[in-house]
Amino acid sequence: MRRRLAALLIVPALLLTACGGEDTDKKDDASSSPEAARTEVPKPVDSASPMPQVTGDKGKKAVITVPKGDPGKSFVVHTVTPGTGAEVKKDDLVVANFTGKIWKGGKDLGSSYDQGGTPQVITAGSKTVIPAFAEGVTGQKVGSRVLVVAPPAAAFGAAGKQEIGVSGTDTLVFALDIESVIPKKAEGKQAEIPADLPQIDAEKNEPATIKIPKNDPPAKLVDDVLIEGKGPEVKSGQTVYMQYTGAAWKINEGKDKAKNFDSSWNTGAPFTTAIGQGQVIEGWDKGLVGKKVGSRVLLVIPPAQAYKDQDKGPELPANSTLVFVVDILAAM
Structure with missing residues (x-):
């Protein structure tokens, strides 16, 4: 499928979904790495050593402090601040803001809070989204801030994401702010359409x-x-x-x-x-x-x-x- 709709597409700071506006005929986009890595994704754990720290006010760009030394191999999904809203279930459409870093070197991967940025819509538990996000929101409550430490298998796999500077060996760190769950489609009775229209x-x-x-x-x-x-x-x-x-x-x-x-x-x-x-x-x-x-x-x-x-x-x-x-x- 090609995104033919837009003459000019907004390019997000971090392409996290399998399609995300790109031509899926390309073999080096994110559509290959999440699904290829999915069979190797470790089960998320709540904590590991060493652990990054997330600070900063909710509703603003998070401050992520990555510890010195190499990361562990665990896929971590840790609730920093629990929300009070509904629990996110598999296949829910979740609106979430993110801030991201590469563990090694602490390179900034951008944030949806940056100027011109927008929240991501994540399909919880979906194979079309990198596991760091798909699993990072699943089971959380709306309003939560979540720390995710994603080894390559939970991020872009062995292929990495070269266009944003992520190699196939990079561990990524994200702070996810879960804003809301939205309907999958319009709900209600559809009006009658005139016969001369589709x-x-x-x-x-x-x-x-x-x-x-x-x-x-x-x-x-x-x-x-x-x-x-x-x-x-x-x-x-x-x-x-x-x-x-x-x-x-x-x-x-x-x-x-x-x-x-x-x-x-x-x-x-x-x-x-x-x-x-x-x-x-x-x-x-x-x-x-x-x-x-x-x-x-x-x-x-x-x-x-x-x-x-x-x-x-x-x-x-x-x-x-x-x-x-x-x-x-x-x-x-």
């Missing part, structure tokens, strides 16, 4: 089924709310977390089931982007700003607000009208 079935936790009618697409942007959420309105400049599925109108017209060219459901994690800032195609910026968190939105985007005359391959020919079903999970 029909949507998005009730399962998988790519939506899109059926495109046998008529010409609308000339103007359609941004119909199929399920109205109860959250705040999305504002321009916010980072939005969403599940989506997309198809091209003409090449799927009249078929019982469109061939989707892309879906966040295939990555194991929601798609994250700044909205209203030109980070994604114009139809997304115009169609999603002002919608409420928790909503499901049908977007039908004319070529002028999509990829215009750019040929993006057999599933996305030039001058395509695009159809998306988007579930807005959170906005920050």
Whole structure:
């Protein structure tokens, strides 16, 4: 699956998920190392020697002090400050801030609290996320600050993550602040869709089924709310977390089931982007700003607000009208 949606993607300080906006045709991205290492991941323990120290106020970038000497081999998940919220269960979508370091040399791996940074959405227990995060949040309570010491098998495996300076022998140290658990998709009864617009079935936790009618697409942007959420309105400049599925109108017209060219459901994690800032195609910026968190939105985007005359391959020919079903999970 390729992230064709965005003309310009925000590159996070630390790429932790298996896809994270990159082309999964590449064999050296994070998609290979977490799953390859998963069979070797040791069971997490609460403590080991030596242990890093985490200080600093909750809600701000953590201060991680790495002890002198070499790390042990244990995979440590230690609750520094327990939260009082709900317990995170396997497969929950967890919003968490992070601060990270490489043990050897104490190199800073960045923090979601840094300027321009955003929290990570982590699928608890998922094989598409490095074990340091997937296991680091599982079983914790919302509001907790957690110290994770991740040997290579619990991080990026023997391949490392060379583009951020992580070798295949590096032990990583993280402080995770667990902020919330968000729904996996929009919840509620879906509104009836006019017959001349695509029909949507998005009730399962998988790519939506899109059926495109046998008529010409609308000339103007359609941004119909199929399920109205109860959250705040999305504002321009916010980072939005969403599940989506997309198809091209003409090449799927009249078929019982469109061939989707892309879906966040295939990555194991929601798609994250700044909205209203030109980070994604114009139809997304115009169609999603002002919608409420928790909503499901049908977007039908004319070529002028999509990829215009750019040929993006057999599933996305030039001058395509695009159809998306988007579930807005959170906005920050």
